[in-house]
Amino acid sequence: MSEQRSAVPSCHADVVAVDAPPGTPVVALVGNPNVGKSTLFNRLTGSGRDVGNWPGTTVAVGRALWTDEDLGQVVLLDLPGAVSLDPQSPDEELTRDLVSRPDPRDRPDLVVVVTSAVHLARGLYLLRQVVEAEVPCLLAITMSDVAHRRGIDLDVDALAAAAGVPVVVVDPRRGGGSRDLVRTVATSLQGGLAGRCGIDGCTCPRGGCACDHGDTAVPVQAAQPPGDDALARAEARFDWVAAAATAAVLRRHDARDTWSDRLDRVTTAPVLGPLVFLAVMWVVFQLTTTVAAPLQGWLDSLVTGPVSELATRLLDAIGLGGTWVQGLVVDGLIAGVGMLLTFVPLMAVMFALLSLLEDSGYLARAAVVTDRSMRAIGLPGRAFLPLVVGFGCNVPAVSGTRVLPDARQRLLTVLLVPFTSCTARLTVYVLVATTFFGDRAGTVVFGMYVVSILFVVVVGRLLRSTLLRRMPDDPLVLDLPPYQLPMLRLVATGTWRRLRGFLRTASGIIVVTVVVVWALSATPAPGRGGSFGDVPVQDSVYAATAGAVAPVFAPAGFGSWESTSALMVGFVAKEAVISSWAQTFATAEPEAADVPGSLGDALKVSFTESSGGYPIPAVLAFLVFLLAYTPCVATLAAQRREVGLRWTLTGIAVQLTIAWTVAVPVFQVGRLLA
C-alpha cells in the first residue's frame, strides 16, 4: 500500500498530514482506551503530544514521523482508543474505518495492537478483530509492572505462540522495550513476523510471511464455523481470546486488590454500603446549605434591593410607576423569578458535588445500593433505574420506564417515580430549612431524601401487595466503572449541564407561571371591591381560590391561603412554590419585601399563625406534603403518555391521599411532642 501513495495513505490524506517521502510505511497504534497508547506514541516519536485518559485527547488521529536508525522513517498513527472494531462510538468507528478499509492497499502497513497486561483479554479481543481484518499486526503489552503488583504475570512466549503474532513488552513511561519494538516493527515491515497473522493462518496478503509459530498458534480460521451465523462466529472469536489469555496469564497467590476493589468492598457492602451512601449524601447537603448560604444571601440582597429599586425608578421615569405594570415587573417577575435565581449558587454547589461523585464512579455504586434496597422490598431490578433517574428529574424517569418490558413493571414504576425527590423540590427544602432550622438545614434536607426513599419503599410494597401482585424480574447486568480521580473539566461540564437545565426552567415555565399568578392576584374576587391591578392580594381571585381549599390543610398545620396557593401553583413546577411565595408576600407587604431575608420572616409569621403557634411541626408536615404530592405538569404529561389518563389520575389521587395522610400525623404528633 505504501507504494500507492505519495506521502501518506491516499485514503487518509485528509487526516494524515505528515510530510513524509513517497512510499514511507505507515504503522498504526490501536488499543483500548487507557492502555498507554498515546504515551507510547509520544515515547516513539518524541512529539510531546498531550496524553490523557478520556476521549478528547485521542479523538483526533495523532500522526508523526517515527525515525530510527534501525527502522528508517515511518509514519506513525495514533488511532482513537477502541474497545473493539464493532463501533459503539464515533471514535471506535473511525478506528474501525482506518484499520479495515475495503481495499487492503489503503490499510496501514502494520498495526501495533497496544494492550494492558492488566486487562489482556480485552486487548486480545481487539487483536483478533485486527487479525480478521487481514492487516499485518503485532501485540505490544504495556503496564506489566502494574499487572505484576496485582499478582498477574504473563508468559510472553506462550502468548505469542497462542495468539500467532509477535509480542513485545514495553514500558512507555520509562522507555523500556522500545528497542525490541523497533526491531520487531522493522522486521515485520520487511515482510517478516507480522505478515503471518493474516486470517488464513499463515497466508499473508503481502506475501513473505514467516510462519515460525504456525504449529502452536490457535488457528484463527479453523475455529470459525461455516455459514453466516453471527453468534457462532462470535463464539469462535471469544473462545480464541479465552484460549490465548488462559495460555498467557499466570496468576500468583500473592495478588493484591486494587484500591478500587478495596473501596468497593465497603461502598457496596450489604449493610455498610447503604450507611456510607447516607453519610455521603448528608455531607453533600450539609456542604450545599453551608457553602452556598452566604452567596444566596448576597443575591437576595441584590434582588430585593438594587434590582427592585432600579426597576421601580426606570418605570417611574417612563411614567409607569404605580401602575399594574410595576406590580407585574417588580412584585411579580423580579420578586418571583428573582427569588428563584438566588438559588443558583446553591444549585451550582449541589450539582458540582453530584458531578464530582458521578465522575469519581461513586454514584454508580450508590445506584447498586439503591437497587439492592429495591430488590429487598420486592421491586423488580430493572425498575430501580428510572427511580434513580427520578432523583434528578421525574420527567425522564417516567419516560425511561418504556424500556421495561412488562406492562405492570412500567405501571408500578410510573406510579412510584413521583415519590423520588427531584432537584426542583430541593430549592423549596432549602428555603424552608434555612429559614426554620438554621445550622441544621443540611440535616433536614438530607432527611427529606431519606423520607423520599421510605415513600418509594412503602408505597411500592403497598402496590405490589394489592394492585400489582405478579411481576417478572428480568435480568439486568450492572457494569461499574473503576473509581478514578475526578477531572475538573468533566466536573465543570456536568455542573454546567445541570445548572443550565435549572436556569431554563426558571426562565421558561416559571416566568409564565409568575405572570399567571400575578394576573390572578391582580384580579378582584367576585363580591370583593377593587379593580384589576388595584386590589389587595387577600381579596384577589388567587387568594380566594386558595382560601377555599386551605381548610383541607388545617389539620396539617399549614391551612393558610399563602401556603395553599403555593402548593397549588406547585402543580406546575416545584420551583414555582418559591416564586409564588415571593410574589404573594411582596404584593401583600411591598415595603417589607425590600428588606433582604423578608421572605423567610414572612414565612415564619405565616406558619406560626396557621399552626396555632407550632411552626416547626407545621413546616415539617408541609415539606412531607410537598415531597409526596404531584411533582409537576411535565411529569403528568409524561405519565399520561406512558400509562394513559386513567392511571395518571389514579396516580394523582394516590399521591394527594398519601401526602395528606402522612402530613397530618407529622403535624399532630409533632405538636404533641413540642
Added chain:
Amino acid sequence: MSGLQRVLDAVAESGGTTTVEGLAERTGLDADLVRVALHQLVALGRLGRDGMSLACPEDGCGGCASSASTCGTAGRGSLVTLTLRPPAARG
C-alpha cells in the same frame, strides 16, 4: 458449551440484577473475559447497553419527554447497564 453462551445463559438465569463480578463467579470466567463476552453480546444485539446519568435534562425539566432512559449525558463515571434483548428473527 462456548464461554460466550455460558455468559449469555448466566445473564438470562440471573433473574434480576447482577454485576460483571457476579457473572464471573457464576461462569467461572475471569471478569475481563466476561466483559469481552458482554461486549460481543452487545455487538450481536443480544444485550442492550445504556449509560445512566442523573442529570436534569439540558433544556430544563420536561424538555426531554420523548427520550429513552435518561436525558443526561452519561460520563466516564456513570453506571452502565446491560439488558437482554430477544434474538433477531431470521429472515
